[in-house]
Amino acid sequence: MSRGKLPKWVDYGLLPVLNLAAAFFVAGLVVLLIGENPLEAVKILVWGSLGFGEGVGYTLFYATNFIFTGLAVAVAFHVGLFNIGGEGQAYIGGLGVGIACLALDRIVLWWVTFPVAVAGGAVFGAAWALVPAYLQAKRGSHIVITTIMFNFIASSLMVYLLVNVLQKPGSMQPETRNFEAGGQLPLIRDILPGLDLGQAPLNLAFILVLAACVFVWVLVWHSKLGFEIRTFGANQTAAIYAGISPVRIVIITMLISGGLAGLMAINEVMGSQTRLLLEFTAGYGFVGIAVALMGRAHPIGIILASILFGMLYQGGAELAFEKPAITRDMIVVIQGLVILFAGALEHVFRPYLERLFASAPHPAAQAT
Numbered sequence: 615m616s617r618g619k620l621p622k623w624v625d626y627g628l629l630p631v632l633n634l635a636a637a638f639f640v641a642g643l644v645v646l647l648i649g650e651n652p653l654e655a656v657k658i659l660v661w662g663s664l665g666f667g668e669g670v671g672y673t674l675f676y677a678t679n680f681i682f683t684g685l686a687v688a689v690a691f692h693v694g695l696f697n698i699g700g701e702g703q704a705y706i707g708g709l710g711v712g713i714a715c716l717a718l719d720r721i722v723l724w725w726v727t728f729p730v731a732v733a734g735g736a737v738f739g740a741a742w743a744l745v746p747a748y749l750q751a752k753r754g755s756h757i758v759i760t761t762i763m764f765n766f767i768a769s770s771l772m773v774y775l776l777v778n779v780l781q782k783p784g785s786m787q788p789e790t791r792n793f794e795a796g797g798q799l800p801l802i803r804d805i806l807p808g809l810d811l812g813q814a815p816l817n818l819a820f821i822l823v824l825a826a827c828v829f830v831w832v833l834v835w836h837s838k839l840g841f842e843i844r845t846f847g848a849n850q851t852a853a854i855y856a857g858i859s860p861v862r863i864v865i866i867t868m869l870i871s872g873g874l875a876g877l878m879a880i881n882e883v884m885g886s887q888t889r890l891l892l893e894f895t896a897g898y899g900f901v902g903i904a905v906a907l908m909g910r911a912h913p914i915g916i917i918l919a920s921i922l923f924g925m926l927y928q929g930g931a932e933l934a935f936e937k938p939a940i941t942r943d944m945i946v947v948i949q950g951l952v953i954l955f956a957g958a959l960e961h962v963f964r965p966y967l968e969r970l971f972a973s974a975p976h977p978a979a980q981a982t
Contacts, residue, residue, distance in 0.1 A: 619968045626910045632963045633908070634922070637955040641948040648939055655933060655940060662932025663925035669932070671803070671814020677924035678816075678881045681823045681916055683902025685830050686875035688911035690757075692834055693867040694847040699746060699761025700875040701899025702768030703739040707876020709772065710738030711883045712780070712790055712890030719797025727797050731884050732822070732877065739876015740869040742768060747868030751861040757868075765899075776892055789891035799885040817885035826874060827913035833870070843867055875899060904953040926952065 620629070642652035663673045683700045690697035714731040746764055749755035776788040783791075799818045803811040834840040846853040846863045854860060882894045901923055908922075909915025930945035955962070 620964070620971060624967060624971065626912070626915065629963060629967065630908050630910070630915070630919075633955040634952065636962070637951040638948075640955075641951050644944070644947060644951075645940065648944070650937055650939055655937060658933045658936050659925065659929035661929075662936075663929035666812075667810035668812025668814050669928055671811035671816040672928040673921065673924040674820055675814055675816045675881070675886070675924070676927040677917075677920040678820050678823045679878050679898040680901055680905045680920035680923050682826065682878035682881070683875055683899045684905030684909060684916040684920055685823075685826055685902075685913065686871045686873075687902050687906035688909070688913075688916060689830060689834065689843075689867060689874065690871040691906060691911045692840075692847050693843045693863060694850065695750070695757045695864065695868065695871075697743070697761055697868065697871050697875075698758050698903065699743060699764050699872070699899075700878075700902050701895050701897070702761070702765035703742045703872040703875035704878040704895045704899050705765075705768040705772055706742040707735040707739035707873075708879035708883045708890055708894060709775065710734030710736075710876065711879040715793045715797030715884055716780075716790060716890075719794040722796050724796055724798055724800065728799065728818075728884075731797075732880060735876040735879045736873035737876070739879075740873040742876070743868045743872025744865070747865045747872075750868075751864040772892060776890065780890065787891075790889050793884070793888045797884060798888045799880070801885075815886040817881065819881035819885045822877065822880060826877065827917060830874070831913045839866070875902075901949075901953070908952075923949070923952070 638656075642656075645652045645655050661669075663669050683704060686700050686703065687697055711731045711734050714734040715727060718727040718730060742764060743761075746755070746757055746760035749760050750757045773788065776790070780790045781788060801811075802816045802818070802820065803809060803814070805818075832840075834843060842853070842858050842863055845856065846858055846860065850860065853863075878895070878898060883890055887894055905916055905919045905923060908919040909917070926945070926949050930942070930948070933940055934942050934945055
């Protein structure tokens with residue numbers, strides 16, 4: 615059934631809430647089965663993520679990663695592509711950020727390194743999306759398959775580079791040296807000392823990601839390129855008839871998507887870890903898919919969905935500490951249920967809502 619049969623407030627508001635409620639209901643049953651009180655578990659999870667300054671800081675730190683990768687997936691959605699390669703694009707974006715920091719951290723201040731690192735992360739992430747984009751546009755290779763394969767290639771490439779090329783001299787760890795002050799982003803708690811964030815690594819990348827949200831909003835809904843992206847995603851035949859080049863629009867959109875994913879490395883590599891190391895992406899690229907689905911590929915929805923997943927990450931750690939029976943694996947199960955209902959089962963409630971609103975009298979009919 616067409617999405618147009620539902621009011622926007624239902625499609626973009628009520629439906630995601632119902633999916634989320636269903637996910638937490640099933641998760642609550644799982645918690646009940648292991649002998650714990652689901653309501654008490656929810657209370658601990660919410661308190662651990664929003665109940666004190668450090669918890670809020672960690673929640674927003676995790677949310678920053680999810681917003682970047684969610685925006686990357688969303689931009690590709692609008693052109694009708696499913697970019698599963700955010701993980702690899704963010705990984706290679708970290709290489710661009712790391713090279714910029716290693717080259718400049720000892721000779722300039724952080725605010726000089728920062729724009730170079732941003733450019734490095736975006737360019738490297740976009741470059742990693744270029745080949746799958748070209749294969750999709752020119753050869754018809756499915757973007758899902760190629761981007762998944764490029765995730766594995768990115769992982770192998772980073773292992774080689776961090777072991778054989780970029781490894782810190784005299785160290786057995788597959789990582790670079792720590793960046794000096796010129797390669798480290800200031801933490802929010804240092805900029806705003808009156809703000810109690812504890813030891814949370816929330817940094818200036820949070821401001822950058824909010825700027826990225828504004829950029830995506832302007833690009834997709836208030837620019838000529840964005841109109842072409844949405845037109846091509848809605849009806850490729852009509853878009854081609856109108857003179858929109860499919861090769862051009864697919865490649866440009868995927869470059870933007872890959873660049874946004876690459877920017878995630880700013881938060882981790884330059885903001886938190888202050889070095890380039892293996893597996894710093896930690897699955898954030900894949901969570902971005904669920905974030906984009908739950909947020910209906912809109913920046914505001916993506917921010918809200920990212921905060922939710924940030925709460926699950928941070929509050930889940932507190933929950934596992936307070937309730938040993940609810941292990942970290944159980945938290946992953948809860949996260950998986952949210953992803954399942956937000957993604958694979960996203961249309962479970964849609965037919966019922968469509969029938970409900972189709973049978974409801976139209977306001978114009980009532981007035982006559």
